[in-house]
Amino acid sequence: MEKSAHAIENRADRMLRHMSGTIRFSGLVTTMRLFGLPVVDRFRALHPDVQFDIDTQERHVSLEDGECDLAMRSTD
Numbered sequence: 001m002e003k004s005a006h007a008i009e010n011r012a013d014r015m016l017r018h019m020s021g022t023i024r025f026s027g028l029v030t031t032m033r034l035f036g037l038p039v040v041d042r043f044r045a046l047h048p049d050v051q052f053d054i055d056t057q058e059r060h061v062s063l064e065d066g067e068c069d070l071a072m073r074s075t076d
Contacts, residue, residue, distance in 0.1 A: 027072035
């Protein structure tokens with residue numbers, strides 16, 4: 001089991017090091033400014049080949065229909 005666990009860990013490490021592409025991220029302007037963009041900045045520092053397409057329009061997008069990859073929503 002230990003050998004299998006190390007193999008999984010090594011594979012995950014390799015996958016994290018070679019991330020690239022675009023993540024479509026949706027959220028309201030204020031929510032993105034306060035919470036989303038700081039996360040994006042930290043993520044991009046670790047994965048500089050990943051780009052973000054930020055959508056701050058006031059509309060609901062569907063994750064299920066592939067309209068975005070990540071949606072940040074505020075709630076009470």
